[in-house]
Amino acid sequence: MLNKVQLVGRLTKDPELKYLGNGTPVTNFTLAVNRTFKNKNGEREADFINIVVWRKQAENVAQYVGKGSQVAISGRIQSRSYENADEQRRYVTEVVAEEVHFLDSKRKKENYTDEHGNSFQDLYPLDGGEDDLPF
Amino acid sequence: MLNKVQLVGRLTKDPELKYLGNGTPVTNFTLAVNRTFKNKNGEREADFINIVVWRKQAENVAQYVGKGSQVAISGRIQSRSYENADEQRRYVTEVVAEEVHFLDSKRKKENYTDEHGNSFQDLYPLDGGEDDLPF
Amino acid sequence: MLNKVQLVGRLTKDPELKYLGNGTPVTNFTLAVNRTFKNKNGEREADFINIVVWRKQAENVAQYVGKGSQVAISGRIQSRSYENADEQRRYVTEVVAEEVHFLDSKRKKENYTDEHGNSFQDLYPLDGGEDDLPF
Amino acid sequence: MLNKVQLVGRLTKDPELKYLGNGTPVTNFTLAVNRTFKNKNGEREADFINIVVWRKQAENVAQYVGKGSQVAISGRIQSRSYENADEQRRYVTEVVAEEVHFLDSKRKKENYTDEHGNSFQDLYPLDGGEDDLPF
């Protein structure tokens, strides 16, 4: 049955990359999606949506995307439950990303120079070439 | 920023209709969306997604849709927090439905006769006329 | 970059199954999607959208889905051009289906009995089991 | 019935703003959406999708968005037919935009100074404030 999500927003933090016991990479982050309408106080709020990315794409995201980066995501909603430290069942709703597209030029500072001494900007120029990244 | 969801699934229960202090109608229900792939045990699981519907559409849903009904929903993901009885902050992720489309003919039994003695089927015949309902 | 479509509608005809020179199966059909709003004359119109399905899914669709069947589709918009008989360039916009979900029980009449003498209904009972079809 | 589209791409030209006989504003443009996969020759192609925007949003788009601008669009697919100069019926498939979100800082040059002598950048600074535009 149909289960589809499309989001455009900004990461609230640098994503965390982990590896499962079997070596599968996973990345988690929160996406802030600003609402288009304002609330009663005239403020524009945001929705904070938890995102999970798997495998190769998880590594790409962890490497090239940081706090404040703007991304477009498509995926599906997943509901999951787990037991917390107090042995209480907790229910989680999150988005499993199937595609992550890079929409701007904010990149992690640590990556600005690679192993050949090329700056990040040389490799991935900022003039609209964002879509040439390996996402 | 973009925040869109599209789902097709079945209600796990009859929806609950409530009215806010100011008279605004709200309906809540859980949608079971079967996954298209199977898990390691060869079973097909489902995601259980909380849906909120507002206003006139809430009343329509509460009236015509019941446990087991198949619906198509489009809307947006909303994150919300509240304080529970133990004064702990709880975080909720749910889908606010903007459109609810009726896809089958399972309707609430209690509605099969209206105040004029007409059966539900007379008013809303099942032969494909589902889309003529006021949704 | 993001390119996503989700549709629920009915086939205007039985789908046509073809095989490319290399053996790849393709199916084409038109989906009628009723609009939710009415036009100035109070009539509800429909959009007629051309759908292309590839590979195994094309064969499933051609086998189990017919004129009038209700389906949910997710996919992407594709633009294509070709030269017609008069050597004029024609531009086509269509939806390439990535998923096709079966939403009702209208099936092709010719398939109601299989090679073991079982009726189609025996194999695929209509009580909500539509999702067990191989789509 | 469900009919939803979400796109992220770049305008191939400056949009054209027209006004219908009754004064309703309409804007048309083509959106280039790069494909994520490459073709047999290892090239990444694009889909060129015709977009229609109505009313206030049409005026905003025509004013602030230009050739090369990156936008996120949500809307629906529309099929339409008309008679061309040769009295032949032509069929058109296009996307009617319901939301247009501004994703970058490429703006039309002509608008860089307003009637109070403020440059466009003063009014709409480029540092992430794109979402404060009246879209």
Place this chain on the structure above:
DNA sequence: TTTT
């Protein structure tokens, strides 16, 4: 050149 259309579905229910």
Place this chain on the structure above:
DNA sequence: TTTT
């Protein structure tokens, strides 16, 4: 616990 939140981004621009």
